[in-house]
Amino acid sequence: MRILIATNMAPFVWGGAEELAVNLQRHLVDAGHDSEVLRIPYQWEPATGIPSQMYLARVLACENADRVVALKFPAYMVQHPHKTLWLLHQYRQAYDLFDAGLSNLPSGEAGQRIRGAVIRADAIAFSELDSIYVNSEVTQRRLLQYNGIESTILLPPVNDPELFVGGRSEGYVFAGGRINGMKRQRLLVQAAARVPSCRLVVAGPADSPEDARELVECVDDLGLRDRVTVDIRFLSRSEYAAYLNDAAAVAYLPLDEDSLGYVAMEAATARKPIIATSDSGGVLGLVEDGVTGWVADPTIESLADALASAVSGPGVCESLGVGAHDKLAALSTSWEEILERLLG
């Protein structure tokens, strides 16, 4: 079968969703299909331009494919008689972020009209789908609440588990993933300042030069250069895996994340315990305090306690790490089953 994976992209941004698309393609090809990834540029600023981005998706010619598997808004609006949705991202600015006052939609009537357009276009797109899968409980809940759509959770596996072999800890805490305000690396650094025995490695691409600068300044202002390593750039998978495999524990504390989070899943694959906070959202599906890691309050003091525990010695980390690994295994779906669901 010819399967087109339809997703959106922002130029020069590459993250977990992009890896997923590529890995899905790889597994489809391994299973004997012909598969391509269609990455449609998507610009959501200014919000008045969003109808044009939906229009773009509607027009693109996908008829050569036998099936489309769509991953994001507005790529799932492409027209095709056989479409499956594996929803990684809705346009949250029209839904939960709108309610939370964190939307990029302009206030007043203009914003309402665009919001209305997104909701109606979504309703039309959802009605065209053969089946609807989501990547997390959070996404499932939102889809039901805001769009009245029932969906099945299909957890995306770690993209390249063979890299995350784990192994002996070098005793530092590793904070991987994209660097920006929502991921709260600065909070972590501030907590590390309270724990003189804690060595911390923060590594990953910054969303913007400002995000990079703020983090570096934070480390400098607190005088932590000697025990906090900051490596801001896009890491290759093997570089990233090396950091993770040698860590004592992995810290991942995004604000209200949609899903388990690849960083957390990769840590669990490598049998490393995870430090998260009580407001990390979907990550808490994997991080259970005392079982698979630590769930701190989103405060410097509470995080400092968790860090102190993580660097206190290998014993506690090993058992929590195994706990994380086992929990992920229980939650996971194999690629074989995923393909069956998506193509069924």
Added chain:
Amino acid sequence: MRIALFSSYVPFVRGGDRQIVDWLATMLERRGHDVERIYLPSLPWENRVLQEMAAFRCVDLSAADRVICFRPPAHVIDHPVKVLWFIHHVREFYDLWGTEFSVFPDDAAHRGLRDRIRAIDTSAMREAHAVFTNSETVTNRLLEFNAMKSEVLYPPLLDPERFRCDGFNDEILCVGRVEPAKRQHLLVEALGHTTSQVRLRLSGVSESPDYADHIRRLISSQGLDDRVHFDNRWIDDEEKVDQMAACLASAYVGYNEDSYGYSPLEASHASKAILTTTDSGGVTELVIDGYNGFVVEPDPGMLAERMDQLFVDTDRTRQMGRAARRRVVDELCIDWDHVIERLLS
């Protein structure tokens, strides 16, 4: 710099102008640029062509400092620094109109659509920071149909140093898909008229079983089984390089192609002369008769004469091979330094 390479493609149809984008991306990255490749589907049937142009116009790549556009309708994108490396129009609305290859009836309604498309293309081209093409043929068409001046920028090979010259055997080598438009049958017919013991190797796969059969029958009926090597299989890069390195000369006789493709370029880097025909199109921009190869009428007898000459007058053949290399390296500067300097200027 952040550079976006923007082109269209047909989903699940291989080939077609992707190498130029992929190779350019590789070479730009080697020079330290951030490169993003964007391919969007395009199937420009008459009832879709305008809406595709509208949709492509909505694409926002402002995160890139510069956008380089290849296959239409990528060229309609709105960007302050838009560079076109124009490969071809949607030819049904241009030079194929009203010819035997025309797909549309030449009535008033279709002419209206055609004229609108040309006007839109012209406007979109005028916005460009610079306009390049891959051949004189395309440059001439841009001038004729869109009144646009453009600079010819021949697409180089990726890592041309791979191609070397090991010597000169007795085979004339033709690399490429074996199909009617490429006219390998002409070479086989020509071989039948030769008087020397020159041989022919056809290296490539045929997706047209009828044509492959035709070639085989031509070989047999002329008793050339021991002088023509035709495998009908995919030839990988390494093998191709080895064959090029060993051959006497190369032949490329496809009919009326816009640009010469990579094969004659490969032969040139391997210091091998090129045999081609007067109606081959783009390759005649590369080959100067008697200098770096021969350009003859598409007639088996005349081709045979040249094939014999290549075999017999080995000094001349080597000399033309050296000239072929000189032509692409020194005279036409078909290399990435030149290309990138032009694209980023």
Added chain:
Amino acid sequence: MRFVVFSPVVGMSSIGRITGMLTSHLVSRNHEVIVVRSEAEPFLNEPVAHEFGAPVVSWRASTQVWKAIARSDVCLYEIGNHYGLHIGGLDWMVQSPGIVCLHDFVLVDVFRHWMNNHWDSGRRVLERWYGPEIADRFIAEARGRGSMELAAANSPMTEWVASQALAVLTHGAWGLPRVLASCPGPVAVAPLISAARVGSSPDGAHVDAHRRLRIVILGTVNANKLHQDVIAAMGSSALLREGCELQIVGDAPSDVLASLSALASTHQVRMVATGHVSDEEWEHRLAGADVVCCLRRPAFEAASGSLIEALLYAKPVIVTDAAFYGSLPDDVVHKVPDYDVIDSLRQALEDLCSSADRRAALGARARSYAERTFTVKNHADILLELATRTLEVAPVLMLTRQMTRLLHDWGLSTVAEDPRLVGALELLSSEVRHANGRTPLGA
């Protein structure tokens, strides 16, 4: 070029008559034409009364009409202010947008009848172009079966048809602002084709010294032709009272004629009324006229067929300086302002009636102008040029509609709500400039 032309074909339709001249002419120039007759019953049952030079099918025969459309380049809709004659055109122009030839700028009557079957859409159309207040007044006037004069002034309904067209062709420039504001495609003005048999008209009227000069008003007697003002003007001048007679040629209800008669008596003006006349009699009366009065207030038609006939007959004509009449060159008709009509009319009539030379000269210039201008070839040339322009713009207009429909599905009203979509349509419309530098966006 291949046309499908939607038009009435019955005898009473002058639009049918001149469309027949147009299609015959196009066919003689090797263009292809299929005519779709556009009348409602009972007109639909009447025979084809004009010569079209092309096959005629009924607008109700959908399959045949679609077949004709599939084989053609463009549809041409001949539209006038008569519902019973043009219902088929109005119906099909929605399904197969094309060029509309507007014979009347004011389409109040046809809209009013159409609205009887489309109340909700009708109200939306009124509100869209004129706002809720005028919409209410229109509906009130329509329900009251009034004369619709107010409606014609404030809401002529030109935009309703023009906005559905890919392009508009009309016969006069005076109503163009509304067309330009509502038609997304190209707009052109082509002279009305005159059906008069040019060449059979005698040169001027022979004036025998004892005969009173004949001042003729042609056409169905309507308040807007200002018969009363003409009578009053003649009555206020001794020269006119004694030297002229007023001929009223055309249909009139007997009570109207009676009251005009009475008025003429009061003013001591000699008046002759013919009532309904045959085509031959009409021409005879026109040929025998010394002066023709073609006054209109208000003016409905884009152009006047009877005026053009009078010009072709080399008649000195007095017109109101407004609308189509005002757009004629100053030296081929005698214009009077549409205020102080009686005084200006008296002066104009005295001017012309006092000099046979002046009448002859004006008449000669009138004929020369008319012969050059109101020809079927001129009309066809402009139509063909418009059609070529339309065919280039049509695909973009259709795309705009498609885009707008999609936006409607999303609850948005126009493309203008998204600047990127506007930009896309601007690129697709580039290099297209219509009259007054407009581009085909909006609408």
